[in-house]
Amino acid sequence: MEAIDFQTDFSPRYGELVEVAPGIRRIVANNPGPFTGPGTGTYIVGNGEVAVIDPGPMMPEHVEAILSGLKGEHVSHIIVTHTHTDHSPASRLLQQKTGAGIFAFGPHADLDAGALEGGVDRDFKPDFTVVDSEVIEGKDWQLQAIHTPGHCSNHLCFAISEADALFCGDQLMAWATPVILPPDGSIADYINSLKHLSTRAESTFYPTHGLPIENPKKLIAAFIQHRLDRIEQVKGALSQGVNTLTNLRKLLYKDIPSSLYAGAELSLLASLEYLEHQGLAAKTVEPSSQSQQWQWIV
Ligand SMILES: [Zn+2]
DSSP states (O other): OOOOOOOOOOOOOTTOOEEEETTEEEEEOSOOBTTTBTOOEEEEESSSEEEEEOOOSSOHHHHHHHHHHTTTOEEEEEEOSOOBTTTSTTHHHHHHHHOOEEEESOSOOSOOOGGGGGGBOTTOOOSEEOOTTOEEEOSSOEEEEEEOOSSSTTOEEEEEGGGTEEEEETTOOSSSOOOOOTTTOOHHHHHHHHHHHTTOOOSEEEESSSSOBSOHHHHHHHHHHHHHHHHHHHHHHHHTTOOSHHHHHHHHSTTOOGGGHHHHHHHHHHHHHHHHHTTSOEEEEOTTOTTOOEEEEO
């Protein structure tokens, strides 16, 4: 598998509003971790009358930092890329303090997330639902929504024409590939969303986590290839008869701690669902198995 040229040298000043381009500021929440990298980057669009994109996790100190950074300005819109707990939960708190309306694709899809339930924000409900291509207009900015399911089925990116830039949420990041976890996540949708984004003309993408992406088309091509390579590995294992989640995990994720087994198996399930979706694998139950373990055949 060809390595992706990741950029990891990002050490944000937590809780501080930083201008990243004219009319775009960022403030990073102090919630670093394996899925959030350096932390959730909340973006502020405009000057004076502003939009806040992804207020972040339920961290009152982050909301306080946003508000003190915006002293003397007015928050007119709260915009959410998707309903994961590092992006949407602080929306209501920010709304209580500012009165701004909350804009997003919709609540989290009504699917059982099982072991990953902790990562989804079931309480989130936008005041205004936003569809693909819709334009949200502020005083001195316009954001066009782009529906990009895959990482999360309600994921939106936002293009800002004033700045030749696009806010890409968790669709792309410079330091890691995002996790795609069924049932809400889908690799087929994710690859389609990446292909759609590769047709965009904006030259800078701002991800929620980590550094800006200055050559998005190149990174998108590498991300698509990375997914397809992973799927080929899974297909290769299936054709050798390694065909249960546990055995695939033992083969393809050799050195991970047991705390990551469930996540690794869900990632594998996403690849298997993709192969099924493409008609390249089928699911069957081992007849003699006590546990009725699923098997996949190519
Ligand atoms: Zn995130």
